[in-house]
Amino acid sequence: MTRDWRISTVTDVARARIAVARLAEAHGVPTVERVRLATALSGHLRQCLTKGGTWVVSLEGPESSSGAPALHAVVTPSPDAPVAGRAPWTVTVPCTEPGHAVGADAVAADPASLSEALLGADEDAALVLDKLAEQEELVAFHREELHQTNQGVVALHAELDAAGRAQQEAFAAERRAREEAEKARRRLTFLADASAVLTASLNHDEIVRRLPELLVPRYAGGVDVWLFDDEDDPRVPSDRPNVAVRAARTGRPQYAADHPGGMPGVDDRPPSALDSGRPLLCVPLSARRTPLGVLTLSSPGERWDPDDAVMLIELARRTGIALDNARRFEHNRDIAETLQRALLTELPTTPGLSLAARYLPATYGLNIGGDWYDAFRQRDGSLITVIGDVTGHGLHAAVMMSQLRTALRAYAVDGGGPGRLLTRLHGYLRHLQPDLFATAVIARFHPDEHTLTWAAAGHPPPVLRLPDGRVRVLDAKPGAMLGIPLQQDIADHTEHLEPGSTLALYTDGLVERRAAGIDPGIERLATALGAYGSADLDADLEESADRILHPLLSDSERDDDVCLLLCHLHR
Structure with a gap:
């Protein structure tokens, strides 16, 4: 469909505008698009009239090669117009509604027709205004919604900012708390370590x-x-x-x-x-x-x-x-x-027999214990030598040691061999000191007979050096520790002594080490004792005692007392 109108006067413009609007309504152009088409066409044609000449308005459509129906309004100058050859003006509107028949072939120029056309245009304008009002309400609604959204966004940003500041403050407080806790931990660690050093x-x-x-x-x-x-x-x-x-x-x-x-x-x-x-x-x-x-x-x-x-x-x-x-x-x-050294006996002088004793307190603990030695004569002229060890350390151990020494001397007045004396000491501890235990070795010398009688109760065995330098450990079956809840009768053992023989009595502090036990220590003592000749022992037994102790006490720290008693039979 193509319609043309020639325009040279305002009336021509009005008739063309009315015709185009009716055709657009007939072909299903929506009201808003129809009003937009008529308004744009009127405005352009008004500009054309000011330029003069005759203009041609063409309306084409609604067929379309793309498949979407539309109307095309084209305004071109006539060949005799002053602006002939100018490019045409074109506007296109879609046809999206069902059309209906409208008489648009001839539009009268009388006032009644124009008035009717004007009322129709007002109806379209009213519809546009209604649409515009709806759009304004929708815009106002969305504006308010956007405003509320913006307020919410602002509030959310404020909350996020406050939450961020609170989180930063929490992190800072946590960091300060960790630093304070670390400082407190270092102080407590230092206090504990320093206290351990001071109290050690x-x-x-x-x-x-x-x-x-x-x-x-x-x-x-x-x-x-x-x-x-x-x-x-x-x-x-x-x-x-x-x-x-x-x-x-x-x-x-x-x-x-x-x-x-x-x-x-x-x-x-x-x-x-x-x-x-x-x-x-x-x-x-x-x-x-x-x-x-x-x-x-x-x-x-x-x-x-x-x-x-x-x-x-x-x-x-x-x-x-x-x-x-x-x-x-x-x-x-x-x-x-002071008490223990006062209780240690001064060794007696016996013809043909030399004695040397050494006592060293422990370097740990109270530095005093129950190690003791003694030597005294019996009525028959024999010499009793004894070395022992009372359990425990301190004043109590020293006092108990003195009681044992006194009890042993009292029992020795009645005579009897070493085994008998140890048996009586065992009964003494069981009945009078049930919470006290001790070990001991008693050796009795008969210088005229050249014999040695000895007995042991839970104590390390004596070590005997023979005149030819050989060393024997007298490990015959000993008795049990003194004071244990056991009835026992401790036996004597006898050895023949040749001139130049040396007997070593000692406590476990000399030979026992926690890491190695007692047997390696006894072997070291036997080796040290066998390294000296009989002439050296005859000449100076005191010096020999110091020289024997030196290799056995190479470590400066001792956790137990050391006691050594040497008995040497002259040649």
């Missing part, structure tokens, strides 16, 4: 020496330990900071500096005149409510951390306890060692 020693000089090694330079720039018991020692400086004297008098920690320390439980004081450039922390050392001294620390930096100060005060408290334990231990050790 029972020597107060060693404890004082270890303090600077533990504290400098991590927690202190310098360490001074003022012990009240050392006031008379000329090596100890007599000038003390005033703050240390105040700590000794008040029993409270004192802090001396030109600024407050802010440390809990510590009194702030002016800087010390002796060391005004560095802060000083003075902590009393005490134990069992007894003042022992003052620990003075100079600051490792500008000041101490309050938590470090609390840890140092606790370390000072533990140091005081360790010093008190060491002083008490040393006091008891001196008493026990």
Whole structure:
């Protein structure tokens, strides 16, 4: 379909506009598109009239090669127009609604027809306005919805920002908490390790020496330990900071500096005149409510951390306890060692027989135990030698050892061989000291008869060196340990002695080592004893005893007492 209209006047424009609108309605062009087509066509034709001449309006369609129906309005100038040859103006609208017949062939120019056409155009405009109102309502709805969405987005961003800040604060707080926990862990670890070091020693000089090694330079720039018991020692400086004297008098920690320390439980004081450039922390050392001294620390930096100060005060408290334990231990050790050495017998002098004894206390523990030796004559002229070991250490072991020595001498007055004496000692322990156990070896010499009678009860066997240098271990069946809940009758054993023979009695501390046992130690003793000739033993048995001990005690640390008794029969 193609329709043409020639346009030269406004009336022609009106008729063409009305015709195009009716044809568009007839071919199913939607109202909005129809109004858009008529409005665009009217506006263009108004511009054409201003240019003058005759113009041709063509309406083509609705057939389309693409399959989608549409109307095409084309405006071209006539050949006689002043702007002839100008490119045509074209507008296209789709036909998407069902069409209906409309008389559009002839449009009258009378007022009634034009008015009717104008009313029709107003109806289309009203429909467009209704559509526009709907669109405006839809736009307003979407605008409000977008506004609400924007508000929600803004609120969400605010919440996310707040959550981000809260998360950062939480991370920072967690990091600070971890750092504080790590510092607390390091302090507790240091306190535990330092306490183990201080309490491992029972020597107060060693404890004082270890303090600077533990504290400098991590927690202190310098360490001074003022012990009240050392006031008379000329090596100890007599000038003390005033703050240390105040700590000794008040029993409270004192802090001396030109600024407050802010440390809990510590009194702030002016800087010390002796060391005004560095802060000083003075902590009393005490134990069992007894003042022992003052620990003075100079600051490792500008000041101490309050938590470090609390840890140092606790370390000072533990140091005081360790010093008190060491002083008490040393006091008891001196008493026990004095008692034991007083109880050790002075060896008798016997023609034809030399005796040499050595006693060495343990280097660990209380340094005193139940090892003992004795030698005395019987009524028949024989010589009794004995070496024994009471279980345990300390004052109790030393006292029990003295009781056994006294009981043995009392039983020996009545006579009897070594086995009989050990049997009676066993009964004594079972009935009078049921919680005490001991081991012992008793050897009886008959110098005139050149015989040796011996018996053992749970003790390492005697070692006999023959004149020709051969060494025998007298390991005949011994009795059980003295004091165990067992009835026993300990037997005697007899050996013939030739002049130049040497008998070694000893305790297990000489030969026993935890890592190797006792048998290798007995072999080492036999080797050491066999390395000396009879002439050397005849000449100086005391020196020989020291030379025999030396290779057997190569390790300087001993956890048990050592006792050795040598009996040498002259040639």
